[in-house]
Amino acid sequence: MHFKTVAIVGRYQDSGLDAPIRSLANTLVSTGCSVLLEATTAQNAGITEFPIGDYAQIGEHADLAIVMGGDGTMIGAARELAHSKVPLIGINHGRLGFITDIPLNDANDALLSVLKGEYDVEERSMLEGRVVRDGQVLYSGVALNDVVINRAGRGGMIELRVELDGVFMYRQRSDGLIISTPTGSTAYALAASGPLLHPSLKAFLLVPVAPQTLSNRPIVLPDTGTLNLTITALGRVESGGSVHFDMQTWSDCQQGDRIDVRRSQDTIRFIHPKGYSFFSTLRQKLGWNHIPLPNDENE
Template identity: 75%
Template sequence: MHFKTVALIGRHQDTGLDAPLRSLAETIRAAGCKVLIEAETAQNTGLAEYPVASYEEIGRQADLAVIMGGDGTMLGASRMLAPSKVPLIGINHGRLGFITDIPLHDATNVLASVIHGNFEVEERILLEGRIVRGDQTLFSGIALNDVVINRAGRGGMIELRVELDGSFMYSQRADGLIIATPTGSTAYALSANGPILHPRLNGILLVPVAPQALSNRPIAIPDSGLLSMTITALGRVESGASVHFDMQTWSDCQPGDRIDVRRAQHTVQFIHPIGYSFFSTLRRKLQWNRMPQLSDETE
């Protein structure tokens, strides 16, 4: 894999992003690569000295996209660039950084090393889904992290009938249900007490959100089937339900609506520096390497 053209995409809401982006652009140019700046990034950071490109143009021209921001920025770029198979590398300018794993202070050195061929490639799956009412598709989208069905506003619990490839799995009454990829297992699913899935697993995770019955537990299923969730009832007549495809939301679901979710046709390629370890990321972000302090006092 050789990178002739490298695109820069930044979380343009952040202040002070222009200086590190400009530094990365200079590193890319010094390595003999052409630099593209994503259009909104350029508009909001003032990086006008390099060619500006839309996501569509980046998909056609770029060999690598460098994402500077938080995991949300990486999610958006992944959805936009997955069909064109442009690999992504993430520079953490946010808080957690599970998938934007390169620290900002190492960004220049790491990127220079990656451009010269020192990298590993990791493939991540996405989900695609649609919301169906009768014979009409109301909304469709893709997600790198998860598809989440939850109650809207202050409405009561929602009831869902869950099927896999037409086979009945269970019905649940809960605040919602998370359908997560292995990538998304360290996001909302983790906070709802779901397990962590290694990115190389070919699986999809279902995690109930505050279920009425404690017997409703998370379950991992193969990523080769079609999941169908039918809203059978809402807690209140006037309440509704929402479905979130990462950061894309449809907020007007009603009883009888069906949400179909399957593994997407496209995957996303993440570029990591040599020596990257998923377990090292977990140790840092979840503080697994910290031993509890033992008290000198005895009870």
């Protein structure tokens, strides 16, 4: 891939991004690339000296999008650019950074290596889903991390009937259910005691949130089918239920609604500098390489 036009997307709520964005943009210009700043990023950073465009224009003109922020910023950009197939590279300006894997201090050197062709391409799957009531689609969305169904209020649990391609799997009473991609297995699913999935797997991960019975355990399924999740009961009917597609929420679910989830036809391509390893990321972010010493608990 040749990156002639490179877009820059920044974390919108961050202050102090103007300096690193300008530095990054000037590095790109010095190599002969054209720069296109995402409109909200440019407005919040107060940068006007480079061309500005919305996501539609980025999808049409950019050969690469650099996302400077946290994983949430990357997820938002991925959702916007998935259909246009623009590859993404992430520079971590957030906290954890599972998918924005380049440290800010290494950004310029890493970017120069990528522009020279020294990079690896990784493809990640996405989910698409819809909320159906009486045969009518009320809401639809896509997700890079997960689709989450949960109770909207504080009282009671939500009860779901779970099917795969129309074949009954189980009923579950819980606070909610996470349907995760392998990418999302390091996000909410991990916090709810789900397993880690390698990003290359073609699979769904179902993780119950605070289930009523211990027999409701996480399960990994092939992503070739469609999950059908019907809300059969709500702890309090008036409280309703919610469905979250990453950062997009539908909060008007009612008893009898069905949520269909399947693998999206769109995928996300991540660009990594040479030497990237998913396992290295886990060691750094989750402390896999840490072996407690006998006296650690007393220190």
